Amino acid sequence: MRSLLLTSIAFSLAVSAFAADDYKLGPDSEKQVGVPQGIITAHKWSGKVFPGTERDYWLYVPAQYDGKTPACVMVFQDGNGYQNPTGGFRVPVVLDNLIHRKEVPVIIGIFINPGNVPAQGKGQGRSNRSFEYDTVSPQYATFLEKEILPAVSKDYKLRTDAAGRGIGGISSGGICAFVAAWERPDLFSKVLSHVGSFTNIQGGDIIPGMIRKTERKPIRTWLQEGSNDLDNLHGSWPLANLQMAASLKFMKYDYRFEFGDGGHNGKQGGATMPEALRWLWKDTPPAQ
Amino acid sequence: MKYLSIATLLLIGGIACAQDMPLSEIIKPGEGWRVHDGEMPKSEPGGYRVDAKNRLLILDRVMNNPGEPIKHSLAEPTACTVALGGSTLLIADATDRHVWAFRIEKDGTLGPGDRYARLKVLGDDRRKKITPPELYKADPSAMTMDGSNRTYVATSLGIQSFDPTGRLNGVFTAPPGRVTELAFEGNRMYARAESKVYVRIMLAEGKKR
Numbered sequence: 001m002r003s004l005l006l007t008s009i010a011f012s013l014a015v016s017a018f019a020a021d022d023y024k025l026g027p028d029s030e031k032q033v034g035v036p037q038g039i040i041t042a043h044k045w046s047g048k049v050f051p052g053t054e055r056d057y058w059l060y061v062p063a064q065y066d067g068k069t070p071a072c073v074m075v076f077q078d079g080n081g082y083q084n085p086t087g088g089f090r091v092p093v094v095l096d097n098l099i100h101r102k103e104v105p106v107i108i109g110i111f112i113n114p115g116n117v118p119a120q121g122k123g124q125g126r127s128n129r130s131f132e133y134d135t136v137s138p139q140y141a142t143f144l145e146k147e148i149l150p151a152v153s154k155d156y157k158l159r160t161d162a163a164g165r166g167i168g169g170i171s172s173g174g175i176c177a178f179v180a181a182w183e184r185p186d187l188f189s190k191v192l193s194h195v196g197s198f199t200n201i202q203g204g205d206i207i208p209g210m211i212r213k214t215e216r217k218p219i220r221t222w223l224q225e226g227s228n229d230l231d232n233l234h235g236s237w238p239l240a241n242l243q244m245a246a247s248l249k250f251m252k253y254d255y256r257f258e259f260g261d262g263g264h265n266g267k268q269g270g271a272t273m274p275e276a277l278r279w280l281w282k283d284t285p286p287a288q
Numbered sequence: 289m290k291y292l293s294i295a296t297l298l299l300i301g302g303i304a305c306a307q308d309m310p311l312s313e314i315i316k317p318g319e320g321w322r323v324h325d326g327e328m329p330k331s332e333p334g335g336y337r338v339d340a341k342n343r344l345l346i347l348d349r350v351m352n353n354p355g356e357p358i359k360h361s362l363a364e365p366t367a368c369t370v371a372l373g374g375s376t377l378l379i380a381d382a383t384d385r386h387v388w389a390f391r392i393e394k395d396g397t398l399g400p401g402d403r404y405a406r407l408k409v410l411g412d413d414r415r416k417k418i419t420p421p422e423l424y425k426a427d428p429s430a431m432t433m434d435g436s437n438r439t440y441v442a443t444s445l446g447i448q449s450f451d452p453t454g455r456l457n458g459v460f461t462a463p464p465g466r467v468t469e470l471a472f473e474g475n476r477m478y479a480r481a482e483s484k485v486y487v488r489i490m491l492a493e494g495k496k497r
């Protein structure tokens with residue numbers, strides 16, 4: 001029995017040591033001939049929910065948006081990385097392809113960077129990322145509800161029902177996405193988390209326990225994690241995501257857990273983006 | 289593929305690097321507090337203080353206007369320090385268990401503020417009914433910064449260290465008694481508690497003066 005245990009540990013270590021993490025983008029993440037391309041525009045925001053902060057955000061509007069039918073909405077934290085059409089995630093390109101084939105509904109993407117409080121005189125600006133993303137509170141959802149979504153709605157018709165809204169992010173942006181939907185399931189029903197920080201950065205390690213002891217909420221969740229993710233003072237990312245998956249399973253949530261061999265990066269998340277979006281947006285009912 | 293890797297690194301680099309400021313980089317193994325024969329190092333420049341009533345912030349150097357009320361209605365401000373190279377004033381609020389961050393405007397007044405770092409307390413929210421109320425008080429009583437923009441707050445639990453984005457690095461032992469002053473000089477941290485001055489050799493270093 002002891003030798004079996006040692007062999008198992010040795011095998012696990014060997015797998016970790018030689019993790020491939022060689023995820024590659026597929027054709028759905030490449031521009032395709034004959035597929036109409038949406039438009040990406042850049043914007044700036046300084047609001048009141050996070051006082052003093054300034055941030056960039058980008059809007060992706062698909063070519064199929066007709067200005068009459070309210071479009072579904074997908075919000076991404078650390079938006080710059082997700083909106084980049086030549087980056088690791090290429091969400092606009094993926095949406096172009098999937099919307100064109102009607103594999104997902106017409107979705108407007110909102111890609112938001114975390115806030116920064118710029119210095120007024122001497123010294124450095126203050127990044128507000130950890131406070132906005134890692135804190136287990138409804139404040140980020142309130143920021144979206146009161147500031148960003150109304151601002152975008154001035155120019156575009158957006159779905160206002162949770163069934164037509166999703167939210168996603170990487171690392172702290174991943175836990176932020178889950179907490180936004182958890183706190184406000186009336187706003188968001190779909191969560192995309194890449195290597196989510198369900199660890200004790202600002203107390204987020206309590207979430208798996210909360211899931212188990214709270215009446216199930218109408219949230220569909222895609223969790224992606226890698227066995228070689230971070231293990232540091234805040235916790236173990238692989239173990240935290242395993243706990244999340246176990247809790248979602250225990251409470252019979254609609255979830256997918258993609259556990260690969262990568263580290264704290266967006267490689268697997270980028271490679272699986274088309275499948276994640278297809279799965280999250282399947283069976284989306286029409287606007288009420 | 290090369291560009292994908294570069295883009296991935298650009299996205300994740302900042303995120304991953306900021307994750308790791310463990311106590312092992314801050315405190316020196318085998319070192320502890322010992323009584324210091326001299327005085328505390330001189331206070332770092334900044335000129336911001338919380339007065340004895342724990343209600344008002346005195347902007348004694350910049351505004352020459354003692355008694356300026358703290359914006360954003362902090363209930364029980366107890367300690368403060370200037371952070372991020374002079375752009376930000378951090379103030380601990382004993383009541384809501386947070387350190388708050390306020391932007392320092394060009395004229396020295398305080399701009400918008402928000403919670404910045406959450407102080408750890410002994411009490412466990414899940415056992416509130418059977419836990420004495422005092423265990424939920426962090427009692428932040430003194431604060432200072434090091435040269436890497438880490439914040440140190442003396443609390444009832446010990447000295448809590450936070451990284452530049454307000455995330456807890458860890459808690460280490462405070463000298464005996466309630467700490468009323470904290471300061472760095474070189475690789476030494478000084479603390480005043482119960483009329484004594486203590487010193488501890490650290491791996492972290494103070495701001496260059």
